[in-house]
Amino acid sequence: PTFAKKIAGAPKAELHIHIEGSLEPELIFKLAKRNGVKLAYDSIEALRAAYAFTDLQSFLDIYYAGATVLLTEEDFYEMTAAYVERALADHVVHAEIFFDPQTHTERGVSIATAVAGIERALAVAERRGLTSRLILCFLRHLSEEDALTTFEAALPVFDEYAHRLVGVGLDSSERGHPPSKFERVFAKARARGLKTVAHAGEEGPPSYVYEALDLLEVDRIDHGVRSIEDPALVARLAETRVPLTVCPLSNLKLRVFDDMKQHTLKTLLSHGVAVTINSDDPAYFGGYVNANYLSAAEALDLTDAEVHTILRNGFEASFVPADERAASI
């Protein structure tokens, strides 16, 4: 098979996917109608046309608006079931999936409702060869008090879904909201034995990556592409093998890089950093995980060996040991 076909058909682990970012416009409209939620766009085409982002915030505004259609357990089930189909089509065999509870609790939708719907779809997926875990993300534009309240409210859910819900993360508007703001809530999560990740070095500076490592003691960095600006940080990431969950199409759409050819993932990889490739918010950024691999491979002339290393990094960086996953490479 051609190089592209080989990449597309290879088993993959996906470690950076916001489930709310998998809501396709068609499903947004279907759920809006079912739930009587008013949208700011009067057609699927008009909504899709608004997906012309200039930076992270311009995306987040539309992403949070899209999530307002999610009200019932069934909504979360349908959203997740749709992602599962896309993931299986791309030969994803293991996924570690983010969700944003504060986006939903603010609208009166409980964490238990969201997780019950997501779990129902993931349990079905497991029988079809897709293992998965769930990671609860705190919204960094809100206060640490709010994150602490969310964490306390989630404790029974962490207990009930211990087989699935294994970690916490940090997402939303990065600039002006450094990891240091969330030191206490991350310490509580670690004390409970949860895994921890944080978005850092997407739009924010390398100092935010250092904070995520030193203050939040994260197991992985989400994005982390701006680490390249600090050679000592690149050396540390390579030495410690703390993985980066890189999302090429996201970085392009949110103008972290003006052109895919400028993406830093190949250079990071060449320095020995554990780079992985993921889709972030595939319904908004123009492609699921295979499209991300193919876009990066083409623009950066990735070799067969480089792609293989990235694929393997995905499995090695996962929170699930090889014998508990559906498959590996």
Ligand code: HPA
């Ligand atoms: N960055 C920060 N917050 C997010 C993202 C992202 O890429 N996607 C969804 N929430």
Ligand code: ZN
């Ligand atoms: Zn993300």
